[in-house]
Amino acid sequence: MNKQEQQITGQLHSIESMGLVDGPGIRTIFFLQGCPLRCLYCHNPDTQNFDGGRIVTPSEILKSANRYKPYQGEDGGITFSGGEPLLQGEFLAESVRLLKENDFNICIDTSGYGQKKYYSQIFPYVDTILLDIKAFSEQAYLDMCSVQQKPLIDFMNELENYGFHGQIWVRHVMVPGYTDNTKSMQQLIQTIEPIQHLVERLEILPYHTMGKEKYKELNMPYLLENVDPMDKEKAKEFEVYANVLLAEQMSKDRIDLIEKQEVESSALESNVTLEEYNKIIGCFSNLPLLQHIDPDILNDIQHNLIIKKLEKEEILFHSGDDPNYMYIIYSGAIKIFNVLPNMKEQIFYIYRKDSFVGGHNLLSDSKYWYTGEALLDSIVIAIPSKIFNTYFSNKKPVLKEILSQSFARIRWAEDLINRLATINSSVKTAGLILRLAENFGINKNGQIQILMEFDRTEMSNFSGLTRDSLTRKLGEFEELGYIHIENEMLTILNLDALESYLD
Ligand code: SF4
Incomplete structure (x- = not known):
């Protein structure tokens, strides 16, 4: 036991070795002593008192x-x-750290009332939170648990800021006469809105009276004396109802988000000065894709082109839009992404200068599957479908280029799927760096350099890692001498080492 740990102890009430319902799979459950709530239905009243329990260290927890x-x-x-x-914050923080170091999957069963100052040392290590939602209004909380509801609401709102990236199982104990009605289920779904995108499971647990005897033994009054156990079938029906409400609320929020993006998107029309227009059009015929088009044709169509300046985060097209244009990126960067059901963005591609998007959609007359948004301030040249179909779609070199780019993108997508499927963050990070190098790297003095114009959140959306994990991994790679990052420039120092992760 090290010196620091000698000072950290916790109060352990008991251990259950084969828990089947308190988290995924079979769990070893450590019941810690002490609780600030006084739930009327509590079937473990012997754990409420802060005095008592066996004094243990985090090392002993690991040993068990x-x-x-x-x-x-x-x-x-x-x-x-x-x-x-969560009320034994320091002890819990050290215990989960030790357990995670030893590769344990970690759940915390909580009501969201604890010592906030330890949360950022606890939650990065937690895989699943079993979050008990006792009631759905300030008054109902006071009536049911003798505490205020606000700390729970704050807990839900701030959870991700503490570094929690896991899943949540929401649980509610349904007591007849209290919450066994549809209105309560609607309130439950509203209550959990701040964390709904993390909710993996929503359970309604029927109230039972098995803890009643303990109250007698402890000489405590049992305040639900006249309440019957909750009918299990009915509780199941409410569980189904609540889950449907949750799915509807999530879907509505997702549609709202997409609609909001649509409202923000402006109609496609040139928005550059005449001087800028002429300058960009002057470079148009030099674009690699158009090298094989007759200069006279390019000259003729110039004034049918739309030149669009986009500010960072401005939408170019939405998933589901008709393919009305092929876009060529003149400057900046356009990210192609989807909003996943958990409301997170997954970036599939990032297109830079001279890349194009939409050609394949025009050829196959298929709607966009993804949304295109400016990752940096950008300028794009939009070729209307009529011009494309008349002048470009019958040109073999143009078709060849579009097809070869399509194949490259399929390869990229396959690689992305492989990277996302692995749970190893070194593999994901190495894969991300190599892909960025392949597409955006420049060779300088024999070394590949990548200008990191994207912020870490964008890179994490691209890599399938959390922002923190990606930052940590990049730091580790830097320490190992694989890369060097300075002034937003990433230099690859050991290409072989990075490639070895993907072998
Ligand atoms: S949160 Fe409620 S049910 Fe859980 S231990 Fe505390 S008083 Fe009992």
Whole structure:
């Protein structure tokens, strides 16, 4: 035991070695002592008191976890429950750190009431939160648990800021006469809106009276004496209803987001000065894609082209739009992405100067599958479909170029799928750097350099890693001497080492 750990201890109420419902797979559950809530239905009232429990260290937790590891199988792991585990913040932070170092899957069963100052040391290590939502208004919280609801609302709003990137199982104990009605289910779904994109499972647990005896033993009044257990079938029906509401709310929010983007998108028309227009049109015939088009034709069509300046984050086209243009990127960068069901962006491609997008859609008359948005301030040249179909679509070199780009993009997409499918962050980071190098790298004095014009959030959306993991990994690669980052320029120092991750 090291010196720092000698000072950190926790109060452990009990251990359950084969928990089947408190997180994915088979769990070893550590019930910690002490809880600030006084839920009327609590079936573990013996864990509420802050005095008591066995004093343990994080090392002892790890030792027990290792002992039960064979039972946990591939999907299982450790769950901290209680009581309220977040109230032993320092002990929990050290325990989850140790457990994660030893590759345990970690769940925390909480009501969202704890010691905030330790949250950023705890939540980056947590895979699943079992979040108990007891009631759905300030008054109902006071009535049911004798605490205010606000700390829970704050907890949900701030959770991701503490570095939590896992999933949430929302649970609600349904007590007859309290929340066994559709209005309560609607309130439940509204209550969890801040975390809905992280919710993997929503469970309605029927109230039971199995803890009643403990109250007698502890000489505590049982305040739900006259309430019958909740009918399991009815609770199941409410669970189905609540899950449908949740799916509808998420879908509505997603549509709202897409509509908001649509409203923000402006109609496509040239918005450059005449001077800029002439300058850009002057370079038009030099674009690699158009090298094989008769200069007279290019001259004729020049004034049918639209030159569009886009500010960073401005939408060029939406998923589902008709292919009315082929776009050639004159400057800046355009990202191609989709909003996933969990509301996160997944970037598929980033197009830079002289790349084009939309040619294949015009040829096949298929709508865009993805949204195109300016990643940096950009200028694009839009070739209207009529011009494209009349002058370009029958030109073999143009078709060849569009097809060869399409193949390159399929390869890129396959590579992306492979990268996202791996859970190893070194592989994802190495893959990201190599792909950026291939597409945007410049060779300087025998070294490949990549100008990092995108912020880390964009890069993490591209790599399938969280922002923090990507930043950490880039730092590690820098320490290992694989790369060097200075003034937004990433230089590859050891290409072989990066490639070896993908072998
Ligand atoms: S939060 Fe859990 S342990 Fe605390 S009183 Fe409520 S049911 Fe009991």
